[in-house]
Amino acid sequence: MSVTVRIPTPLRTATGGDATAVVEGGNVAEVVAALDRAHPGIGDRLLDEGGKLRRFLNVYVDDEDVRFAGGLDAPVPDGATVSIIPAVAGG
Amino acid sequence: MLKTDTVGTVQGLRCRECGRSYAATAQHVCEFCFGPLEVAYDREAQAARATRAAIEAGPASLWRYAPLLPVLRDDPADRVDLGAGWTPLVPAPRLGAALGLDDLWLKNDTVNPSFSFKDRVVSVALTAARALGFSTAACASTGNLAHSVAAHAAKAGMDNYVFVPADLEAAKIVATAVYGPNVVAVRGSYDDVNRLCSEVAGEEPWAFVNINLRPYYAEGSKTLGFEIAEQLGWRLPDHVVAPMASGSMLVKIDKAFRELADLGLVADRPWRISGAQATGCSPITTAFKDGTGAIRPVRPTTIAKSLAIGSPADGPYALDAVARTGGAMEDAADPEIVDAIRLLARTEGILAETAGGVTIACLRRLAAAGRIARGERTVAVISGMGLKTLDALAGEVGPTWEVGPGLDEFRAAVSGPAQEVHP
Numbered sequence: 001m002s003v004t005v006r007i008p009t010p011l012r013t014a015t016g017g018d019a020t021a022v023v024e025g026g027n028v029a030e031v032v033a034a035l036d037r038a039h040p041g042i043g044d045r046l047l048d049e050g051g052k053l054r055r056f057l058n059v060y061v062d063d064e065d066v067r068f069a070g071g072l073d074a075p076v077p078d079g080a081t082v083s084i085i086p087a088v089a090g091g
Numbered sequence: 092m093l094k095t096d097t098v099g100t101v102q103g104l105r106c107r108e109c110g111r112s113y114a115a116t117a118q119h120v121c122e123f124c125f126g127p128l129e130v131a132y133d134r135e136a137q138a139a140r141a142t143r144a145a146i147e148a149g150p151a152s153l154w155r156y157a158p159l160l161p162v163l164r165d166d167p168a169d170r171v172d173l174g175a176g177w178t179p180l181v182p183a184p185r186l187g188a189a190l191g192l193d194d195l196w197l198k199n200d201t202v203n204p205s206f207s208f209k210d211r212v213v214s215v216a217l218t219a220a221r222a223l224g225f226s227t228a229a230c231a232s233t234g235n236l237a238h239s240v241a242a243h244a245a246k247a248g249m250d251n252y253v254f255v256p257a258d259l260e261a262a263k264i265v266a267t268a269v270y271g272p273n274v275v276a277v278r279g280s281y282d283d284v285n286r287l288c289s290e291v292a293g294e295e296p297w298a299f300v301n302i303n304l305r306p307y308y309a310e311g312s313k314t315l316g317f318e319i320a321e322q323l324g325w326r327l328p329d330h331v332v333a334p335m336a337s338g339s340m341l342v343k344i345d346k347a348f349r350e351l352a353d354l355g356l357v358a359d360r361p362w363r364i365s366g367a368q369a370t371g372c373s374p375i376t377t378a379f380k381d382g383t384g385a386i387r388p389v390r391p392t393t394i395a396k397s398l399a400i401g402s403p404a405d406g407p408y409a410l411d412a413v414a415r416t417g418g419a420m421e422d423a424a425d426p427e428i429v430d431a432i433r434l435l436a437r438t439e440g441i442l443a444e445t446a447g448g449v450t451i452a453c454l455r456r457l458a459a460a461g462r463i464a465r466g467e468r469t470v471a472v473i474s475g476m477g478l479k480t481l482d483a484l485a486g487e488v489g490p491t492w493e494v495g496p497g498l499d500e501f502r503a504a505v506s507g508p509a510q511e512v513h514p
Contacts, residue, residue, distance in 0.1 A: 006290065008289065008290075008293055009292075009293040010118070010120050010121070010122045010125065011122075013122055019293070045123060045124065045125070054124060054125050055407065056108070056120065056124075056125045056126055056127065056404070057125050058286065058402060060286065063283075065282070065388060065402070067387070067388050068388070083286070083290070085286055085289045085290065086119070086120040086125045086289065087125075087127075087402065087404035
């Protein structure tokens with residue numbers, strides 16, 4: 001169950017500058033845990049004190065926003081790309 | 092990371108969530124908690140420079156408030172300036188009579204250089220971008236921002252890439268493309284466009300006004316609040332009603348009033364601020380109404396495309412500002428939005444785009460529900476102009492009569508009922 005995680009610029013200080021990481025995991029929670037094992041400390045930056053995804057983060061599994069798909073429980077298929085994207089203002 | 096020495100009144104950037112400090116660079120989120128970064132100012136330097144007299148002697152544009160804006164290089168010649176801001180604040184007695192409001196005013200931001208309030212944020216953002224050394228501008232947009240970036244980048248001679256949903260109103264795409272930008276039409280929603288741009292912003296050395304330049308960009312919306320207060324004779328209104336997409340504009344109007352009061356430029360008195368969305372994209376008003384404060388993203392389906400942001404980044408702060416000031420939130424369905432565009436036009440002579448229809452339709456709902464008292468001095472923000480969204484009026488209005496060029500035919504027609512010839 002190998003997935004590719006795309007790391008946004010502000011998080012690359014936690015990955016030694018790497019823009020992607022390849023980890024194992026069958027859902028978003030497992031992917032976050034695997035990322036934290038590969039890059040200790042990254043979990044604290046993705047999850048708030050209550051263990052939920054931080055409110056200014058958007059996480060996508062392929063093209064699906066995980067908030068429409070179960071949040072941390074959202075399934076992550078083998079070979080998927082997980083994108084972590086800070087929320088932006090707009091219009 | 093590009094950076095510059097700070098001048099003027101800017102101290103740096105600060106995380107709105109956790110308070111960590113950063114230098115004044117092109118960076119928009121906290122590296123630790125991903126909270127949005129905000130510009131931090133030297134309040135004493137601001138107080139020394141931003142006097143009523145100095146502001147009143149300034150240009151008839153948003154740059155009269157330069158000491159209160161994130162200016163990184165303090166030479167007016169370096170500004171990217173098409174003359175945005177200092178738009179009319181007009182009393183609206185005829186609309187007020189229709190809605191049961193005795194002291195209603197309209198902030199008419201349809202008359203900005205590219206015909207929406209986005210010129211405020213873009214002028215500030217691209218001025219900062221130049222000071223930070225960028226030569227290419229970019230944005231993710233629901234239309235108005237792209238239009239404004241293309242216009243300001245043309246004036247500044249900057250390369251630019253504007254990303255928009257491919258299903259945008261044709262008028263907005265054409266009105267943007269004419270300035271010569273690279274228009275990237277993305278097959279997807281605005282939230283998809285944003286996602287793509289967030290990833291592009293990590294790869295390209297571009298000034299994305301609403302991404303890496305967002306701390307500077309967002310501050311530009313404060314000038315709406317500054318102008319409203321100054322134009323009311325350096326007095327705060329009782330109530331402001333603002334449209335919400337990401338929620339940033341509403342938050343910054345509230346911040347502007349706080350800053351003016353803290354600087355002693357206006358008497359510190361309570362104000363209320365209320366937010367308006369289209370029912371077809373109402374993640375913020377839904378969170379307000381259900382009382383949870385939890386914003387669940389939505390997939391937008393509304394004619395108010397300029398407000399169609401399903402995942403509103405500043406929604407939590409908009410909820411905070413409305414709750415703290417005792418305001419309210421409403422949303423209006425597409426037919427109400429069209430009715431409100433027509434009501435505004437025929438009572439006050441202002442042709443607003445769909446976002447203005449949202450604001451007026453929600454103003455009507457708030458007044459009818461007693462959330463705005465009849466006597467409150469209320470300002471509604473009309474954020475963009477209606478020629479951009481004529482599609483919304485297709486089949487709604489048209490010639491009253493169609494006649495041949497003969498006088499008899501004309502007289503016969505006007506003595507009878509309207510034919511209502513709708514294109």
